[in-house]
Amino acid sequence: MEDKQITAIVYSQCPVCAKKEAQAAISKQLKDISHMHNQVVESRICNSCEEMQKKGIVLVLVKDAKTEEDIKNPYRLGPIAVVTEEFITKIIANEALLQYILSTRVAFIPESAWKMIGMDEIFERAATEN
Numbered sequence: 001m002e003d004k005q006i007t008a009i010v011y012s013q014c015p016v017c018a019k020k021e022a023q024a025a026i027s028k029q030l031k032d033i034s035h036m037h038n039q040v041v042e043s044r045i046c047n048s049c050e051e052m053q054k055k056g057i058v059l060v061l062v063k064d065a066k067t068e069e070d071i072k073n074p075y076r077l078g079p080i081a082v083v084t085e086e087f088i089t090k091i092i093a094n095e096a097l098l099q100y101i102l103s104t105r106v107a108f109i110p111e112s113a114w115k116m117i118g119m120d121e122i123f124e125r126a127a128t129e130n
């Protein structure tokens with residue numbers, strides 16, 4: 001039998017920053033994988049987010065959720081910050097939520113909460129100092 005390879009470009013997507021990384025999917029059987037072309041096929045933390053998670057808890061600024069769908073797939077606004085476990089422990093009162101964040105090392109922070117914990121001021125200060 002002919003050893004035919006079928007290739008599609010597929011993407012992995014970082015669940016933290018939503019960055020997509022292309023990779024080739026190769027089917028060594030004669031299975032058609034063209035439906036996978038240009039699709040996100042796996043969720044994998046990218047190198048830069050993994051590095052940030054080693055340093056602390058990664059906070060990702062997202063749009064305030066208005067629907068259930070927004071909560072499942074938050075709209076990332078861009079800014080990402082790394083804070084210490086102590087900082088998170090101080091600002092999160094809900095013990096179950098705190099333990100969850102400490103184990104996943106990621107928290108999606110809606111705009112309103114981002115302001116409340118002073119992250120917008122920290123970002124503004126950093127922007128004017130540079």
Ligand SMILES: [Zn+2]
Pocket residue numbers: 014015016017018019045046047048049050
């Ligand atoms: Zn990432």
